[in-house]
Amino acid sequence: MRDNSGARFRTYSLLGLFVFLRPLGNLSLAWGTKHFPQVLSLNPAVYLRAMVDPFVALGIGMLILALLTRMALLSLADLSFVLPVTAIGYVLATLFGQVFLHEAVTLQQWLGSVLIFVGTGVVGTTSQNTTTPGEGSE
Amino acid sequence: MKWLLLSIVVTATALSDLLQSHEMKKAGEQSVGARGLARLLKTIAMRRYLILSIVCLAISFFAFMALVQAEPLSFAVPASASSFILETVLAKFVLKEHVGVRRGAGALLVLGGVMLLAR
Numbered sequence: 248m249r250d251n252s253g254a255r256f257r258t259y260s261l262l263g264l265f266v267f268l269r270p271l272g273n274l275s276l277a278w279g280t281k282h283f284p285q286v287l288s289l290n291p292a293v294y295l296r297a298m299v300d301p302f303v304a305l306g307i308g309m310l311i312l313a314l315l316t317r318m319a320l321l322s323l324a325d326l327s328f329v330l331p332v333t334a335i336g337y338v339l340a341t342l343f344g345q346v347f348l349h350e351a352v353t354l355q356q357w358l359g360s361v362l363i364f365v366g367t368g369v370v371g372t373t374s375q376n377t378t379t380p381g382e383g384s385e
Numbered sequence: 386m387k388w389l390l391l392s393i394v395v396t397a398t399a400l401s402d403l404l405q406s407h408e409m410k411k412a413g414e415q416s417v418g419a420r421g422l423a424r425l426l427k428t429i430a431m432r433r434y435l436i437l438s439i440v441c442l443a444i445s446f447f448a449f450m451a452l453v454q455a456e457p458l459s460f461a462v463p464a465s466a467s468s469f470i471l472e473t474v475l476a477k478f479v480l481k482e483h484v485g486v487r488r489g490a491g492a493l494l495v496l497g498g499v500m501l502l503a504r
Contacts, residue, residue: 254414261417273453273462280454294447312417314442315425318405318435319415326406327476327484330469331495337463341502344458359463359501366494369487377483378410 254323258375261320262332268313270339274347276306281348324375331370334363390452395468397445402472404438406480463502470496 279302297303320329338360344350409415412432415425429435453461473492477484484492 257414257416264417270462273458276450277453277458280450283454294450297450310446314439315422316417318409318429319417319421319425321406322409322412322415325476325482326402326480327473327482327488327492329406330402330472330476331488331492334466334469334495334499337466337499337502340458340462344462348458350457356502359498362498362501363495364498366491366496366498369491369494371491373485373488373491374483378481 255375258320258323261316261323262329265313265316265320265333266336266339268309268316269333269336270343272306272309272313273340274306274343275302275309277344277348279303279306325377328370328373328375332367335367338363387452387456390448390455391464393448394445394452394465395471397441397448398465398468399472399475401438401441401445402468403475403479404434404441406476408432408435408438463499466499467496469499 279300280297283297283300283303298307317329317333341352341356341360345352412428415421415428417425429439449461449465452465470492473484476482
């Protein structure tokens with residue numbers, strides 16, 4: 248049995264951190280870009296100007312931390328475990344979209360949120376790591 | 386334009402995740418405490434496939450940034466999540482992960498939820 252309570256606790260701690268960081272980062276990024284006066288195109292200068300916006304910068308900072316947290320998570324758990332379990336973040340993104348950006352959320356979307364919630368719970372009952380354990384840095 | 390951006394997001398994300406999962410399992414357990422972050426950054430710097438995965442992620446990120454400006458967040462986020470089905474299949478066949486009945490059923494429930502969310 249590869250799973251043990253310590254590894255499982257560390258996995259869920261990283262999951263909890265990631266699940267909140269990503270939607271908060273996306274929310275900040277969306278808020279900043281929606282209030283940015285220029286349309287984002289293939290011109291990199293426009294992207295650089297957008298990054299100076301405090302909300303865009305904060306969003307990028309949170310998304311970088313979320314990326315590092317997810318990478319640490321992938322050292323402990325399978326990709327096919329991490330993907331559906333972290334999908335709970337999309338429910339939070341929908342909630343944040345409605346509350347902070349005043350986007351309309353329909354009954355169908357709330358039903359989708361419930362399905363994601365149940366699916367996440369089902370995947371959460373499976374073994375987090377089904378491949379060989381880490382070998383350590385080469 | 387939104388479907389082109391979405392295709393770029395999905396493809397680049399899938400490639401990035403496969404590379405990350407493969408390399409992080411090889412690197413051993415990591416954490417995000419102060420010392421853990423320093424070790425993680427060192428691990429990233431030493432592994433070229435992890436650097437490539439971040440390049441893919443950057444491509445995905447800039448495409449997502451353009452998508453989220455033009456479309457509602459409640460479309461852009463769940464629509465880009467469609468990459469996880471492609472990734473689950475690749476995880477089974479490329480990374481040799483065990484995707485059993487419960488994990489498969491859970492992933493399908495999440496897919497159904499994402500499709501309802503995406504409208």
